[in-house]
Amino acid sequence: MDQTTDYMQQEEGWDREGLLDPAWERQQRKTFTAWCNSHLRKAGTQIESIEDDFRNGLKLMLLLEVISGEHLPRPDRGKMRFHKIANVNKALDFIASKGVKLVSIGAEEIVDGNVKMTLGMIWTIILRFAIQDISVEESSAKEGLLLWCQRKTAPYKNVNVQNFHMSWKDGLAFCALIHRHRPDLIDYDKLRKDDPLTNLQTAFEVAEKHLDIPQMLDAQEMSEIPYPDEKSVMTYVSCFYHAFADQKPAETAANRICKVLGVNQENERLMDEYEKLASDLLEWIARMRPWLEDRNTDNTMEGVQSKLDEFRDYRRNQKPPKAEEKGHLEAAYNTLQTKLRLSNRPAFLPSEGKLVSDISNAWKGLEGAEKGYEEWLLSEMRRLERLDHLAKKFYQKAEIHNRWSSGQVDQLKSEDYKDFNLQEIKAAIKKHEAFESDLAAHQDRVEQIAKIAQELNDLDYHDAASINEQCRQICDEWDLLGDCTQKRRSALENMELILESVEQQHLEFAKRAAPFNNWMDCAMEDLQDMFIVHSIEEIKNLIASHETFKATLPDAQKEKDSMIGLINNIKKVQRQYNLTDDVMENPYTTISPEELETKWAKVTDLVPNRDSALQTELAKQQNHERLRSQFATVANELGPWIQEKTEEIARIAMDMSGALEDVVNRLKAYQAQLGKYKPKMDELEGYHQVVQEALVFGNKQTKYSMEHLRVGWEHLQTTIALTINEVENQILMRDAKGLTQEQMNEFRSSFNHFDRKRKGFLEPDDFAAVLISMGYRLGEAEFQRIMAMVDPTGSNTVTFQSFIEFMTRESTDSDTAEQVVESFRILAGDKPYITAEGLRRELPPDQAEYCISRMSRYNAPDAPPDALDYESFSTALYGESDL
Numbered sequence: 001m002d003q004t005t006d007y008m009q010q011e012e013g014w015d016r017e018g019l020l021d022p023a024w025e026r027q028q029r030k031t032f033t034a035w036c037n038s039h040l041r042k043a044g045t046q047i048e049s050i051e052d053d054f055r056n057g058l059k060l061m062l063l064l065e066v067i068s069g070e071h072l073p074r075p076d077r078g079k080m081r082f083h084k085i086a087n088v089n090k091a092l093d094f095i096a097s098k099g100v101k102l103v104s105i106g107a108e109e110i111v112d113g114n115v116k117m118t119l120g121m122i123w124t125i126i127l128r129f130a131i132q133d134i135s136v137e138e139s140s141a142k143e144g145l146l147l148w149c150q151r152k153t154a155p156y157k158n159v160n161v162q163n164f165h166m167s168w169k170d171g172l173a174f175c176a177l178i179h180r181h182r183p184d185l186i187d188y189d190k191l192r193k194d195d196p197l198t199n200l201q202t203a204f205e206v207a208e209k210h211l212d213i214p215q216m217l218d219a220q221e222m223s224e225i226p227y228p229d230e231k232s233v234m235t236y237v238s239c240f241y242h243a244f245a246d247q248k249p250a251e252t253a254a255n256r257i258c259k260v261l262g263v264n265q266e267n268e269r270l271m272d273e274y275e276k277l278a279s280d281l282l283e284w285i286a287r288m289r290p291w292l293e294d295r296n297t298d299n300t301m302e303g304v305q306s307k308l309d310e311f312r313d314y315r316r317n318q319k320p321p322k323a324e325e326k327g328h329l330e331a332a333y334n335t336l337q338t339k340l341r342l343s344n345r346p347a348f349l350p351s352e353g354k355l356v357s358d359i360s361n362a363w364k365g366l367e368g369a370e371k372g373y374e375e376w377l378l379s380e381m382r383r384l385e386r387l388d389h390l391a392k393k394f395y396q397k398a399e400i401h402n403r404w405s406s407g408q409v410d411q412l413k414s415e416d417y418k419d420f421n422l423q424e425i426k427a428a429i430k431k432h433e434a435f436e437s438d439l440a441a442h443q444d445r446v447e448q449i450a451k452i453a454q455e456l457n458d459l460d461y462h463d464a465a466s467i468n469e470q471c472r473q474i475c476d477e478w479d480l481l482g483d484c485t486q487k488r489r490s491a492l493e494n495m496e497l498i499l500e501s502v503e504q505q506h507l508e509f510a511k512r513a514a515p516f517n518n519w520m521d522c523a524m525e526d527l528q529d530m531f532i533v534h535s536i537e538e539i540k541n542l543i544a545s546h547e548t549f550k551a552t553l554p555d556a557q558k559e560k561d562s563m564i565g566l567i568n569n570i571k572k573v574q575r576q577y578n579l580t581d582d583v584m585e586n587p588y589t590t591i592s593p594e595e596l597e598t599k600w601a602k603v604t605d606l607v608p609n610r611d612s613a614l615q616t617e618l619a620k621q622q623n624h625e626r627l628r629s630q631f632a633t634v635a636n637e638l639g640p641w642i643q644e645k646t647e648e649i650a651r652i653a654m655d656m657s658g659a660l661e662d663v664v665n666r667l668k669a670y671q672a673q674l675g676k677y678k679p680k681m682d683e684l685e686g687y688h689q690v691v692q693e694a695l696v697f698g699n700k701q702t703k704y705s706m707e708h709l710r711v712g713w714e715h716l717q718t719t720i721a722l723t724i725n726e727v728e729n730q731i732l733m734r735d736a737k738g739l740t741q742e743q744m745n746e747f748r749s750s751f752n753h754f755d756r757k758r759k760g761f762l763e764p765d766d767f768a769a770v771l772i773s774m775g776y777r778l779g780e781a782e783f784q785r786i787m788a789m790v791d792p793t794g795s796n797t798v799t800f801q802s803f804i805e806f807m808t809r810e811s812t813d814s815d816t817a818e819q820v821v822e823s824f825r826i827l828a829g830d831k832p833y834i835t836a837e838g839l840r841r842e843l844p845p846d847q848a849e850y851c852i853s854r855m856s857r858y859n860a861p862d863a864p865p866d867a868l869d870y871e872s873f874s875t876a877l878y879g880e881s882d883l
Helices: 002-008 022-043 058-068 081-097 107-111 115-131 141-153 172-181 196-210 219-224 230-243 245-293 301-342 356-405 408-413 422-458 464-496 504-527 536-551 553-577 593-655 660-693 706-737 741-754 764-773 780-790 800-809 817-827 836-842 845-854 870-878
Strands: none
Touching (some): 022 058, 022 115, 022 230, 058 081, 081 107, 081 115, 107 115, 115 230, 141 172, 141 230, 172 196, 172 230, 196 219, 196 230, 245 301, 245 356, 245 845, 301 706, 301 800, 356 408, 356 464, 356 504, 356 706, 408 464, 422 504, 504 593, 536 553, 553 593, 660 706, 706 800, 741 764, 817 836, 817 870, 845 870
């Protein structure tokens, strides 16, 4: 009764003070009078004047009894005014008892012959008893009648029913209604849109003669009036609806077929969409894998940096849209399977290699390749950085060695000692001893050069050939130096028997100057040595070592002053004894006091430079630590938040308490909250890029890596989306199956009770326990039958969605192949086939063509050429097992 309240109340057009258009009043008088007489003649009477013949209330009460099939109270037989008012009140009370609210209509107006009020009362009766019960696709009253007209006249040219006034003015809509149900009464193809009077007369005369529908409208007036009266047309059209009511089964059958075909068309569209999305995603993954698995590089920092930049672009710009596509694909797949199960269709089996599991495995493979590629790139950068450092160190040490060794072989091979006197020979022996000491001191540098060269070879340095050649030359020269040194010693020792010692102070200076000079060379080498560190601790250790070195400088100063003192003593002796200048020449060493002073000045100059370099590196490492802190601050906030929200989503997915719509809203609130945190993730990506570009390795301030957070973020996005999809599918199933929220809560409570480990699914034993707890008597065969229904893939798991579907499947009504076959049989007039013309007449154009394109020909001797097999078509819609 609530659905028709708007049409049961008096409209503003019946306002007591208002005026009715004269043309409309004429139409309503004729139409309402004819309508009343169509019912009163069943009681053997009629009316002539609608405002006069109902004044005493007797025929009004009779009309209500005829159309309702009920008895009203006995009328008053007096002829006084109060008798008439009493009878009209009995009629109005009866109308009110049927849920009709009468506004501004009283018995006095009817008794006084008020035309406007009388017409309003009759229209109310027509609405209540002729139009109210018309329902098409859950629309009722006026909308239902209009929708019925639209469907019946849709296949006809020049007909477009949009209302109950202008759409009927040319008469074609009336003719189309008659032809649709009785094509033998009207030849529609001969009608012309520009001849409305003929069309209207034809329709009204045929309806009166063959359908027992009296002419309630005037054809001449209908064609000429600018704007026909809507209520008059609606009243007349309702008579057509009731006249053709006996053909309702065919309409119901057509509606059922339309519904089934619509479901099938939508399912096919979703299948095609899934196939395309799956193909595109798999093709993209297949295109990315070889790139991520390629481990070739030009062995230079620039080449690796270029690859790292490409990888960052892939991570930030290429992969995220594909991750969203993957989530959309999984949600679309779940929705499609739910729709197929709800409509009793076979489950959708994607093409080979395009299952959700195939896509998931391909995605996991992509992420594995992605992780390996990033680790390889970072490892390559560390290796190349180390190589670059070692190569520079090699060339520096090699240059120092070459400067020292330059001319040494020629000097050792010289036979100058044959011309020396005894003192000169002794000096040459001492000088050679000093050289051997120097040679021994240089042994460590040569070993370091060879060791660095070997490490460069082990690390696959790109210019290893040049390194090896130079190392070979140094080693060959070193071996030659050793051989020459031994030969010269032998020669000098042979001459030592005839030589005397030279001044002890020259010898002492030479012995002390050589190691001190070598110490200064090593000190300068160390002070200029390049270093590479990755933490504050490492640079602090270098600073501490440098401070230790500086602590040795005072003792070195004393040693240098002491050696200079030896030379000063020689000068003093020279002056004291007036010796020649030759006595100042030290035959035992080439190191002069001036050279010691120069190197000492250089060492003291290099110390503050080394201090500055170490402090610069300390500042750099402090900046690295600041970058680590920036990253860790955001990561330590975002990491626990992602974990917390993931656990909350999991609890919501397991709990599902309250209305499902509320659960969806809560999940979408989480989704919105996730969007608010996206800037945090972008900020973290920025920090991560800066950290990598600065070659900062390791971060003790956080346990979260960028890879860990990316995976967690994507997992949270996917979990929320899939959980929303699952709950929306449950809503879809709940509404489709007509479940109440209490039933859904009861199902969820039973499911959760036996899902003790909160895995989100039941194993066979737990599922059997649920069924037993709900009153099922299970044998082995019966349980296996049920398991085949809820677990068609044989995974030995029962999801909550499968559980609900099973609990509602046998108790709810759904379309089946048998029902579709029966519907086609009704449209075909009990014939085993249906023609293309019949399909186009009974179904909307797109669905009619859909059936025609898919139905096979019906082969039988008595079948017409265009006979189609609707039974095999219906079987195919549901799978062969349904029939």
